[in-house]
Amino acid sequence: MRVLVTGGAGFIGSHVVDALLAQGHQVWALDNLEGGRAEFVAAPAQLVVGDIRHPTEWAEQVPKVDVVLHLAAQVSVPHGEQDPLDDGSTNVMGTLKLLQWAKHMGVREFRFASSAAVYGVPMALPLKESAPLSPLAFYGMHKQAGEWDVRHFCEINGMIGVALRLANVYGPRQRNEGEGAVVAAFSHALATDRPAVLHGDGGQSRDFIFVEDVARAFTTRLGQLERGYTLNIGTAKATTILQLWQHLARLAGKDPSQVRFAPARQGDIRHSLLAVDEAEACLGFRAEVSLGEGLRKTYSYLSVAQQ
DSSP: OEEEEETTTSHHHHHHHHHHHHTTOEEEEEEOSSSOOGGGSOTTSEEEEOOTTOGGGTGGGSOOOSEEEEOOOOOOHHHHHHOHHHHHIIIIIHHHHHHHHHHHTTOSEEEEEEEGGGGOSOSSSSBOTTSOOOOSSHHHHHHHHHHHHHHHHHHHHTOEEEEEEEOEEEOTTOOSSSTTOHHHHHHHHHHTTOOOEEESSSOOEEOEEEHHHHHHHHHTTTTTOSSOEEEEESOSOOEEHHHHHHHHHHHTTOOTTOOEEEOOOTTOOSBOOBOOHHHHHHHOOOOOSOHHHHHHHHHHHHHHHTO
16 A cells, blocks of 8 residues: 655654555655654655645655555644644644645545543543543643544545554654653663653653554554544553663663652653553554563664764
């Protein structure tokens, strides 16, 4: 199939491109290169430099495609709080403009990268897709709006719309900032012998999923679904931030006690864990990479990248 990946030169998007190429698809990677890097886009995928908010500037470079995998986004929660108009411009209006372009091009399936941030403070764990949505920041609010836009637009235009609510994604190519970048931040500190900062007491927990597993979720059963879905993509396994730090410190051969504790950040959720039964039932997807193996690959990559 012909597939367009937005944010295709970014952290997750470039791994999605890799997975698509391995499956034999023709791939176009759209990215404005503000956060992505051209060298992340593997051949023979074609890199198209452009912004999802301005389709007329790049549309002629992308032929008729069958599927859009939409990962381009403004991913910084603090930036979204400081400039909600910019966050909404990309994460809401950009998504709507891309949907309109997809309709014009006759796209059959549209998959959207949403976030566990749409849930806010959980009332019960693990979080099922039917749990109440109460995001705490503009980032999560705009991801929620993006989900609704994808669902409604696809329903009224005969497209298959899929929203994937991602847990905390980590792995090679991740930057040190953005949503859920604690693994990259810790790894960077260890690789450069700089103090690592742990906000709060370290007892807060998250569902960490390796980026290659996320790429499989985006590329599994493409063109085979008969209707749209909203699905959690995680591991259903919780890890505390302190456990994460200790594991990475041991990988780096450093003293795990050498970490600086700082006050908890305002608005941080204490615990988050995603139920994943629906993703297995609808996509046949289940995360395969263990935390230990994923952290080893991530630290190996990031430590070399710092040299």
